[in-house]
Amino acid sequence: MNIQISVQKAIETLYAQSVDGSQVQLQKTKKEFKGHLTLVVFPFLKISKKNPEQTAQEIGEYLVKNESVIAEFNVIKGFLNLTISSSYWIDILENINADKNFGTISSTENSPLVMIEYSSPNTNKPLHLGHIRNNLLGYSLAEIMKANGYNVVKTNIVNDRGIHICKSMLAWQKLGNGATPESTGKKGDHLIGDYYVLFDKEYKKELNELQSKGLSKEDAETQSVWMAEAREMLREWEAGDEETVALWKKMNSWVYAGFDETYKRLGVDFDKIYYESETYLIGKEQVLEGLNKGVFYKQEDGSVWADLTSEGLDHKLLLRADGTSVYMTQDIGTAKLRFDDYPINKMIYVVGNEQNYHFQVLSLLLDKLGFEFGKGLTHFSYGMVELPEGKMKSREGTVVDADDLVMEMVSTAKEVSEALGKLDGYSEEEANNVSEIVGLGALKYFILKVDPRKNMTFNPQESIDFNGNTGPFIQYTYARIQSVLRKAAEQGIQLISLDKTLAISEKEENLIQNINAFSSVVKEAAESYSPSLIANYVYELVKEYNQFYHDFSILREENKAIRNMRLILSENTGKVIKTGFGLLGINVPERM
């Protein structure tokens, strides 16, 4: 079964020297050459003491003679192209066919536990396009880790405290006239977001008025009544003032209901949600403990700092002079709470790349505080999403709202499908269902196929174009496969077992090879935290399947054994597409 080891053995036998497994590079043979696997023989020239062609020839001859799975070989320069026997491919296909969960490993109680933090919204604004990338990456990463046998806890940290929340509360209190999501018909998060914007508007208006009276910008800011009231509200909140806390709870509950709706539609979820309002005090405790242990130091004004100069970084503030927490303090507290709650082996934070420095520091601080997980934490960093029109800027009102975008994607999917007559004969409900799957598939695939580290441009129109490297194209291929299988079933075609003596075509062998590669792709995706790897693999597979599909008339083939083989090939391609897309959090339609 393991060709890598066969090759290794061949070389050792031929040249009477042991070779390191990593030197045996077997790669997929390029399309233009005959064969399935290619061995690069350059690394072995030293021990063979012969030129590349001769060495390759020798190894090839040995393999064909001694390994039944190697049917033939050819040599081009220093490359030994090996052709694997058809019966081997049929065996492989049979194994894949028998394996219901092909490509995935299930976890046990003893499997390592990975905690993945993602989403991390503020409660004063609705989710936007950047959050979408975050949510999709986080969810997909969790699915990929699960598929590799890890236990996964998906977590969310909600930033529910601070001056920004008070701004929304204040504007609502003063200008809201008791508006609620019910009375306005607005989603809670949007309603609160509106008041946050309103605060900003009123505050700016006030500043302008003060400045027109001759005050400097700084003086105007200190004299602002709006800002003073917001600060006062934060003080009341921290002091536990009943009325303030009640208002805060009420408004937050609206926001959470709004978020839940968005999460549900995006298809993401969490096992455990943490709130900064519950963790910032724990962070403070941890910092004070660190101070006692002498890990941190106090400045004259009473503020607490960490000295990271020996690690090549700077000094970092952990508690302000007035004893209040900063962002870092909260993250320390949250980490402490999480590790108390779960036996975490690995912590992954899905957070934008603007926080690279923050996580570098967090890792060091946790380590200094004696948390063993500190050093090993992973910041899964991703770049910004831009639109073809340019960057999103909240000041210019060019932020793309997550809910609006999803709605637009789904309605575009519907329009396009209708125009193509694809929804003819569908009930309204079925049509909406397919549009939902396709619209979201377009969005998700387009975002996930790009390397997370890169800044990317999301082009809604291109994403929902049903040609090319898009989600809908892959979904369509899946639906077509299901159609083929349905037709076969209608015609009463029974799947018989595979005939191992069957001569199968090169195209079929290549397709099997590609399907078989799925399990190693899943593994690699987990090792390199890379949803995009899965996405690009699935696309390659789909393209290859399409070529195969167009070359053969699958159902009208006379030979039963061949027809059967092709149906099984289709079925397993479908299986891999569905599983692969599942790892990306994308649904596939049974028909479209």
Add this chain to the structure above:
RNA sequence: GGUCGGGUAGCUCAGCUGGAUAGAGCAACAGCCUUCUAAGCUGUGGGUCUUGGGUUCGAAUCCCAACCUGAUCACCA
């Protein structure tokens, strides 16, 4: 200025643990539907892989430098 990313076709992106003539899609052009989903398939054109050095049998890939670009740099989260 310091630190960390990114720079591949007109556009959007793969490829990056070194391997053969650098790949897709979009856009452009030319073909393919009496019959299983044409939202498809086939073909053509399009590249100094930012630049310059280095490492070696071999570099888009590794190292160094420069240039361009993004993020970040202590009391925002």
